[in-house]
Amino acid sequence: MRLLVVEDDKTIREFLVRALGEAGFRVDASGEAADAEKLSLEGVHDAIVVDLTLPDMDGLELIQRMRAQGVAAPVLILSARRSVDERVLGLERGGDDYLTKPFAVAELLARLRALLRRSTAGQPEAVRLRVADLELDLIRREAKRGGVELQLTQQEFGLLEYLCRNAGRVVTRAMVLDHVWKMRIDTSTNIVDVHIHRLRNKVDRNAERPLIRTMRGVGYVLKD
Amino acid sequence: MFSRISRSFYRTAAWRLALGSTLVFAAGCALIFWAMYVLVAGTVRERSDSWLVGESETLKQVALTTPRDALYDRIVEEVAELATQEMAYDSRGNRTSGSTVFFAEYDASDNLLVWVGPKDNQQFLAAIQKMNPRNAAPASLEIHGWRSPFRVVMVPMSGGDGHVWLGLQDANAAEMLNRLLIRFILGWVFMVGLGFLITLLGLRRMLKRVDAITGTAASIRTHDLSTRVPVGMQQDEIARLARTFNNMLERISASVNQLRTLTDSVAHDLKSPITSVRGSLEIALSLEDEEFSRDLVAKAIESLDHLSGVITTSLDLAEAEGGALHLHVEKVDLAELAGRVAELYAPAFAEKRQKLRIEVDRPLPAAVDVQLFTRLLTNLMENELRYAGEGAHVTFSVTSTDGMARVRVTDDGPGFAADLLPRIFQRFAKGSRSEGHGLGLAFVNAVAGAHGGRALAQNRSADAAEHGACITIEMPLTPGAAAADGIVFSSEESENPASSGGNVRELSV
Numbered sequence: 001m002r003l004l005v006v007e008d009d010k011t012i013r014e015f016l017v018r019a020l021g022e023a024g025f026r027v028d029a030s031g032e033a034a035d036a037e038k039l040s041l042e043g044v045h046d047a048i049v050v051d052l053t054l055p056d057m058d059g060l061e062l063i064q065r066m067r068a069q070g071v072a073a074p075v076l077i078l079s080a081r082r083s084v085d086e087r088v089l090g091l092e093r094g095g096d097d098y099l100t101k102p103f104a105v106a107e108l109l110a111r112l113r114a115l116l117r118r119s120t121a122g123q124p125e126a127v128r129l130r131v132a133d134l135e136l137d138l139i140r141r142e143a144k145r146g147g148v149e150l151q152l153t154q155q156e157f158g159l160l161e162y163l164c165r166n167a168g169r170v171v172t173r174a175m176v177l178d179h180v181w182k183m184r185i186d187t188s189t190n191i192v193d194v195h196i197h198r199l200r201n202k203v204d205r206n207a208e209r210p211l212i213r214t215m216r217g218v219g220y221v222l223k224d
Numbered sequence: 225m226f227s228r229i230s231r232s233f234y235r236t237a238a239w240r241l242a243l244g245s246t247l248v249f250a251a252g253c254a255l256i257f258w259a260m261y262v263l264v265a266g267t268v269r270e271r272s273d274s275w276l277v278g279e280s281e282t283l284k285q286v287a288l289t290t291p292r293d294a295l296y297d298r299i300v301e302e303v304a305e306l307a308t309q310e311m312a313y314d315s316r317g318n319r320t321s322g323s324t325v326f327f328a329e330y331d332a333s334d335n336l337l338v339w340v341g342p343k344d345n346q347q348f349l350a351a352i353q354k355m356n357p358r359n360a361a362p363a364s365l366e367i368h369g370w371r372s373p374f375r376v377v378m379v380p381m382s383g384g385d386g387h388v389w390l391g392l393q394d395a396n397a398a399e400m401l402n403r404l405l406i407r408f409i410l411g412w413v414f415m416v417g418l419g420f421l422i423t424l425l426g427l428r429r430m431l432k433r434v435d436a437i438t439g440t441a442a443s444i445r446t447h448d449l450s451t452r453v454p455v456g457m458q459q460d461e462i463a464r465l466a467r468t469f470n471n472m473l474e475r476i477s478a479s480v481n482q483l484r485t486l487t488d489s490v491a492h493d494l495k496s497p498i499t500s501v502r503g504s505l506e507i508a509l510s511l512e513d514e515e516f517s518r519d520l521v522a523k524a525i526e527s528l529d530h531l532s533g534v535i536t537t538s539l540d541l542a543e544a545e546g547g548a549l550h551l552h553v554e555k556v557d558l559a560e561l562a563g564r565v566a567e568l569y570a571p572a573f574a575e576k577r578q579k580l581r582i583e584v585d586r587p588l589p590a591a592v593d594v595q596l597f598t599r600l601l602t603n604l605m606e607n608e609l610r611y612a613g614e615g616a617h618v619t620f621s622v623t624s625t626d627g628m629a630r631v632r633v634t635d636d637g638p639g640f641a642a643d644l645l646p647r648i649f650q651r652f653a654k655g656s657r658s659e660g661h662g663l664g665l666a667f668v669n670a671v672a673g674a675h676g677g678r679a680l681a682q683n684r685s686a687d688a689a690e691h692g693a694c695i696t697i698e699m700p701l702t703p704g705a706a707a708a709d710g711i712v713f714s715s716e717e718s719e720n721p722a723s724s725g726g727n728v729r730e731l732s733v
Contacts, residue, residue, distance in 0.1 A: 084552035084595060102532050155567060181568050185599050189606055194572045216518075217525030 001116060002026040002044055006036040006062065007051040007078065012101075016049065019105045020112075033057035040071045047115050049108075052079040052090070060093045067094040074115040078103075106170035106218055113169075129164040132224040134203065134211055136164055145203055155180070156199050163212065163222035172219035196220055238431045242424035250416040257408040264404060268397040269375065273362040276377045279307050280390040284379045287329055287338075287388060297338055300329065304340035307390075324370070324393040328352065331386035341391075352376070352389055365391065372398045433462045437469055449477035479546050485651055493538075493661055497531045500524075537663045540596075541651060544670030551593040551674060558629055558701075559586035561594070562622040565601040572609055573618065583621035590629055590701040592675060600671045603664040604633050604695060611693070612637035624701060628677070631697040639683040639691025648681045668697065675699040 003020055007013040008031045017027045028045070030036040033054045040048060048066070052059035063075055074096040079086060087098045096118070097111050129136040133146045141157050143150045152160065158180045163171065173192040177183045196212065204210040213221050233239060286303045290296050304327035326341025326348055339345050347368045355365060355376070365376040376391040433456070440453045452473060453466040504524040508517035543549040566582045573580040608618045612635040621632045640648055649669035652662040669679040677699020684692040 084593070085550055088552070102528070177568075181564060183564070183568070183598050183602075184595055185602060189609075191568060191572055191602075191606075194575060195568075198571055215522075217522030217529075 001046045002028070003112070004036065004039055004045040004048045004073075005029040006033065006049065006054065006059070007031065008054050009051070012051075016108075019108070023109050025112075031055070033059070033062040037062060037065055037069075040066050040073070041069060043071070045073050047112055048073050048075045049112070050075055050077055050095070052077060052081065052086075060090060060095075063090075063094045074118065076108075076111055076115060104172045104174075104218055106215075107172045107175055110166065110169060110171065110175060129161065129167075131164050131167045131222060132209070132211060133207075134160075134164070136161055143203075145207060148206075150202050152199075152202060155195065156202065159195055159199055160203065160222075163220065166222070168221065168223045170215050170219050170221045175219070236428075236431065238424060238427035241427050242420055245423050246416060246420040249419050250412070253412050253415055257412055261401075261405060261408055265401050268394070268401060272375050272392050272394045272397060273377075276362050276375055276390055276392055280377045280379045280388060283307065283327060283390060284381060284388050288381060300338045301340050304338070323395045324374075326374075326389070326391045328389040329386065330389075334386075337386065348391070430462060433466070437462075437466055441469070444473070449473060449480060475547075482542055482545055493534050494531060497527045497534075501527045501531075534661050534663065537661075537667055541663060541667055541670050544667075544674045549596075549670070549674045552595070553591045554594050555589065555591050556594050556597075557587045558590045558592070558597075558622055558624075559584040559588040561598065562601060562620070562631070565598065565605060566620060569602070569605040569609070572605075576609060577615045578608070578612060579615075579617045581617070581619045583619065583623070585623045588622060588624055588629065588701075590624075592629075592699075593671075596671045596674070600668050600697065601631070603668050604631070604697075607664055607695075608633060608635055608637075627701050628698050629701050632694065634684060634692065634694045636684075636692040639693045640681060645681060645683065649679055665695075668695075672697045672699050 001024070003025045005013060005016050005020070005027055007016060007029070010031065013029050013031060017029050020027045028039055030039055031054075033056050036048075036050075039045075048071070050059045050063060054062065057065075059077065059079075063077070066075075075094060077090040077095040077098045078101060079090070079098065080101045090098050096115055099108060099111060127138050129138065135144045136157075137143075138161065141154075143152055143157060143160055159176065162176065162179050174184075176192050176195075177185060193214075196214065200210070200212045204212055209224070211222050211224065213223065215221055283300070283304060287300050290299045307325070307327070324342065326345070327338065328336060328341075328345075328349070329338040331337050336349065339349075341348065347370075351365055351367045355363070355378075362375050362377045364373040366373050370393060372393060372395075374391040374393045376389060378387055378389050380387040437453045440451050443451055452470050455463055455466045455470065501524045504520040504527070508520040508524070511517040511520070540549065562584055563582065563586075566580065570580055604620075608616075608620075612618055616635045616637040618633065618635045621630075623630050623632075649665050651666040665679070665681070672679045677697060680696045680698075682694050682696075684694050
């Protein structure tokens, strides 16, 4: 997978190149819109990350120009502006997702992966998820660990489902709030921790190997 | 007097306006006075003319009926003398100052037969001879040596037998007209002068108030925005200008204060976490123990997240308080939203052995900024979690009455400290036990305000023994802006069950 990163701030650009490189992407980076426009026209990128404040052009304009010239790769917008209007405008102008600075690398990766999944052929919707000896039946909304059914509330099932779908990948608190509770809020509290703690009590209590792990400072990951 | 007035006075609007309006006024007055003068003069002339016509007829008759003998001259002279005296005396029989009448009769071959009038008649006769055309209508005749013209009428004798002339210089009327003219001019000068003074003084007085506003504006410095323009008792345009100006100052001053608090908060709320982040990372860098250094790095990230939250909330607050928070209004069921928030928080309440009771009118359709309103609800929840105390009973209700949504949170915890209560919604107002950044309730208040509502805080009882806090948020279900955007609920949707207790759900936690 090859990405194009358009970000004028050198520190952030270098950090993005490094983080995305470590996550297994090939990354081209540019600090200027004109240069980025040329690169994007090569048509070799699977996704493009665009910062909205560029020295020579507004990021939204760059996206419009690329779209006008037939660049179809999904675009993830980065911005320090945080208003809802900005987000809406970005998505209207041809962006596919929007992330506000500061962001967690885990969230950037998750969003990029989601975009790449969306742009490649749609996978058949899973009805059953399995991680190690944890089994989720999405239709009957039942979860089993080592063949024993877990007594989960609807919320807990939703949370576990989200973790399973992202098994092996870190999810942040904000991502959990967004996807499980449909709330886009920054919260500096431990409210999600409380839910994870409860879920862990049910999922991992009697198991030899815990599946739900807390990545301190970042979020949570469910993995074998 | 005018020499002492500075040159700049002549450049003032007061001077220009006064001068302009006075000129118009002067022209108008002159026109009116002139018209009146002409009317009076015309009336006076008509009076003498009708006398002239009547009298000339009489004299003609006398001249015709008197036999032309030696006595003819005497009789006609006598009658003419009588007639002239009629005008030369006023109604009380006093001789008036120099009304002059002359009478002349010519025969068919233009020889003067009779002359009654001033002895020196050469000028008169010359003027009459020159008069042309000769007709019976009274006409003005200038006579050399006499100041004002005579009115003269010529009557031909029947049968072409010569003609008679009768002339009158009505000195009374002329004098009266003169006096009238002088009075009119004096009156005009007086009125114009008075009008100019009144206009000038009135305008100066009014524009001095504008000057006061200018002075205030000029005196304002960024470090002192406390000066205000005196408004006075009037309700006129300038008072409105002053009030508008003061309101503007009020807003600017509020923004500046806000900026100041924001800077203070940046200094206080941001610098200490940055210090701790820096410290943690520095230690992590020098540590051999990888496990411990990972822990420190994680701690640093947590501090940064907290920092980011403070910045976001501070900016939102600053925008909301400055009236610049742009609402992204969406249709939403407040009851459903409140339910989701309650479900999110229920386990946290349970951890603290607090009992959370939810009362909602449902459905409760509204048009609000969903993101901001969600944060309002979570802030209220966080607030209860932090301060209601272990084992408290917390009731959270979302209801609506008369187009207003009401969110109310009550608990039986310790309540608000008395010194904190009046400023509970202010930024950085926090109790001694608070570990928050003091922005939560300020944000709640700001969001309510941005939606055209308000937030109220009180203790449920003044009795210190059984306090318990109560926070109420009231805001319109559809803010004015949303209604203008055409967000209208169908009548079916907007029908709310009147009972607020009918849909009580209790989350057993």
